[in-house]
Amino acid sequence: MIPVRFTPETCRTATRTLARRDLVLARLIKAHGPCTLGTRIRRDSFAALVRAIVFQQLSTGAATTIYTRVMATMNVTACPPPATWLCTPAESLRSAGLSTQKTRYILDLCRHVTDGSLDTRRLHRMSDDDVIATLTQVKGIGRWTAEMFLMFHLQRPDVLPLGDLGVVTGFAKVYGNGTKFTADEMTAHAEAWRPYRSIGSWYMWRALEAK
Template identity: 40%
Template sequence: MVKSLQGDTQLFVPAYWEDAKQELMKRDRIMRRIIPMFGDLHLVGRGDPFTTLARSIVGQQISVKAAETVWQRLLSACQKCTPTHVMKAGPEQLAACGLSRRKAEYILDLADHFKAKRVHVAKWEEMDDEEVIAELLQIRGIGRWTAEMFLIFNLLRPNILPLDDVGLLRGISMNYFSGEPVSRSDAREVSANWEPWRTVATWYMWRSLEPVPVEY
């Protein structure tokens, strides 16, 4: 993992990215076409687990633009995005940022799990993918898709295949099936050729639809 700074934010670049690109281009003719289109662009992770998860809850079922607006309001209301500051703000202030009452409850439950140490944040680096997902699923508002986004964007795990992700399925449809609808089974079949770099291939499927990377 390579670290860099953007303003006050610490960013992380996966150390495996270049090797994964080369492997995928050797094995997969579609990847051989898509990967060079995006030059030196790559997945960028952010270092703070609480921020990543809170931001993913904010973004559920709303547009990227709307999510960014709500997120900026939340940062202004809480001063810092920490479990303590979020809990101090409380449900009314969070709702005033544009969050639904349910999402406000989810973010407060997330903060409570972190503050009470009911999740083992310090051990996540050593835990396998499914163990981390199992812990995250204990938190209200976090389903498997959100947990997989966390593994991709925070822990930078190399082999995640988020089968509930609409963008991934659409990317596979457009690039491998000439726009025909694809099933989860189809996606698994295509992705067998991507192992152990399914995260990287998924990221390029997203880029093929939306060139500007999403951040969490």
């Protein structure tokens, strides 16, 4: 069975369900409006993973600039297939602004795809846990990156990224008056959000925005 993913309609259903179950979350939903997870454009999985690596630990603006420069170095406007990356000298990628570490990570991803150890076409059919286990075999893709891929690319509805600083800080602001929760405490609280923990997490990020 192919795992469930968000659509705009299921996202609206999830929002209504969460508002009934969690009155604190209901106030956030009213303040910030509908969740937009189910409305995002899906790129191909390889391109999404490349972007995820490039954007790690950088501001959106800085990462976008580097990504654009790297694409220009390869004379393309969109992420090319792995063979193109592997044929491009690593020095050229670094000269475009990609760090040595991220260059290694992307080339390792390319090798996994090329040798068949990572079949990106199968990811959408895998369970969340299997996607995480598969992706974290690639250098530079940790659990957090895999969870963001699940939420924003595969649009899975029940992801709780406990290692995400925004989610942790949002929990502390919304439910703890600034006191941080442990991973176990957040997991226990988010049981009421199942099977829509991605939506609940999305509102933890929104809680950190000035409103």
